[in-house]
Amino acid sequence: MLKLYLFISLMCLVRSDTDEPCPSFTRLSFHSAVVGTGLNVKLMLYTRKNLTCAQAVSPTDLGSLNVTKKTTFIVHGFRPTGSPPVWIGDLVEGLLFVEDMNVVVVDWNRGATTVIYSHAAGKSKNVAVVLKEFIDQMLANGASLDNIYMIGVSLGAHIAGFVGEMYDGQLGRITALGYREPLGNIDFYPNGGADQPGCPQTIFGGLQYFKCDHQRSMYLYLSSLRENCTITAYPCDSYRDYRNGKCVSCLTPQKESCPLLGYYADHWKDYLKEKDPPMTKAFFDTAEEKPFCMYHYFVDILTWNKNIRRGDITIKLRDKAGNITESKINHEPATFQKYHQVSLLARFNQDLDKVAAISLMFSTGSIVGPKYKLRILRMKLRSLAHPERPQLCRYDLVLMENVETVFQPILCPKLQM
Known part of the structure; x- marks a missing residue:
């Protein structure tokens, strides 16, 4: 009963x-x-x-x-x-x-x-x-x-x-x-899983301060259903490693594709369909507004300064139509050593198919003291989302600190990796 x-x-x-x-x-x-x-x-x-x-x-x-x-x-x-x-x-x-x-x-x-x-x-x-x-x-x-x-x-x-x-x-x-804590077969962490770009950072943002970050997960999911962009995530141990470009091996021809955020996440790798698949963390960054997609490039910089330089790089891309997109690589200072290539992960909120001009700016973040130069033997830009696109290069550049240097790129030699 x-x-x-x-x-x-x-x-x-x-x-x-x-x-x-x-x-x-x-x-x-x-x-x-x-x-x-x-x-x-x-x-x-x-x-x-x-x-x-x-x-x-x-x-x-x-x-x-x-x-x-x-x-x-x-x-x-x-x-x-x-x-x-x-x-x-x-x-x-x-x-x-x-x-x-x-x-x-x-x-x-x-x-x-x-x-x-x-x-x-x-x-x-x-x-x-x-x-x-x-x-x-x-x-x-x-x-x-x-x-x-x-x-x-x-x-x-x-x-x-x-x-x-x-x-x-x-x-x-x-x-x-x-x-926030990992629970699933794959856990996605936008912007590291904490504060989301475009959301109020203080209580003066009103009610949105309390709910914007939390609700962003739903709007990111929605973007996978109807928007004209696909948000790619990168399996990684930490957000820092992702930002430092250490977690893009899923994009190489020898690997399967990277996981996609949202509805099509279950298409990633057969092991997600196994009885006891391993747990995976995947990190990615988003733009402030819909459709939230970011487009990833590597900026490879080979320098010849006698002394070590540490600082941030800001890169802008422009196409023939005048569209401009910018990436500030400033999450932590990069270390530039003589004849040592540094590969920086740049994230743009627009995907420009044909880049007509590039600008670079170097900054140490110092308010007082001397202004430094960054002497570049070679700069190379390569798309992660579209590896089939030609890689763009430029040689023998001198960046004055906090001064934007604009130049036209040329195609890199095909044998250059």
């Missing part, structure tokens, strides 16, 4: 909303967050046939869900103001744009809406139980665990993890957006 009681009580958590012709995400107010909300889980199915009008589904009614197709669950997190997540519609549309699938939006706003995080967190396992009941019904109708994909955002990532644990890690895939 106890088991029957538990089953009934959990089923009551699911709201079908059959009276709504097009169920919509629950919209609550800040007042609801203050007084608190009881848990009520609402499941809404979207497909390419009903892209703009959801269908209410539940563990007892799968609706028109096609169990032979992939089913992607979207699980939101903590909602301290009660408003719907602004990204929900874009994510549904983007997923259905790239693949014909079932998309199930898990609306547990009644439960997630509270000003006390622990109250919402305490309800998360109950949400996972409801999702398990729904998936169990799918399996009973012929679905496969391999075809189930869960995207969890913030506290929703924990819910997705609970569901995965209930199936002993046999779900097809889980994407968790909003946790």
Whole structure:
């Protein structure tokens, strides 16, 4: 009798909303967050046939869900103001744009809406139980665990993890957006995983100061669905090693391609599909605004100064149309020694196909004291994203400190590595 009681009580958590012709995400107010909300889980199915009008589904009614197709669950997190997540519609549309699938939006706003995080967190396992009941019904109708994909955002990532644990890690895939410590088969760290470019750096940025960095993971994921750029990540032990250009071996012909951020991350290497694949950290940088892509180049500099020089390099590229893109390589001073080549990883927010002019500027960062020169025997620019492009060179340059030097590059000799 106890088991029957538990089953009934959990089923009551699911709201079908059959009276709504097009169920919509629950919209609550800040007042609801203050007084608190009881848990009520609402499941809404979207497909390419009903892209703009959801269908209410539940563990007892799968609706028109096609169990032979992939089913992607979207699980939101903590909602301290009660408003719907602004990204929900874009994510549904983007997923259905790239693949014909079932998309199930898990609306547990009644439960997630509270000003006390622990109250919402305490309800998360109950949400996972409801999702398990729904998936169990799918399996009973012929679905496969391999075809189930869960995207969890913030506290929703924990819910997705609970569901995965209930199936002993046999779900097809889980994407968790909003946790810093390594947990997955591959963990992506944009800009090192801390402060994100374009987000407010102080409390004077208002509400965005508290949520911008955290929400960026979702917008980076969205960029993998509809934007005209692909964000490449680089497996690496640390962000510092990545910035120092030590982690680009996945781009060599002898290696497989580098992992891609977002929806297509599971295309990287067969070992991600193994039973117990190793954990991998992957780092990358982003631009401040959409579509966030950065384009990586190596700037190889061979110097002939008698004395060692330490400093930063700023490089600008310009094409014939006048488009200019800039990279400041200043995360740590580079060390330039006589007849020693230094390879610096430059990151640009535009990809200029044909570079007509290059400028370099050297700086030691010193405010007082003498100005130094950096004598360059050879500068070479090579694209990591497009290694088939000709490498560009320039010889016998003298950079005066803090003075921008502009020049036209020439093609490097083909035998030059």
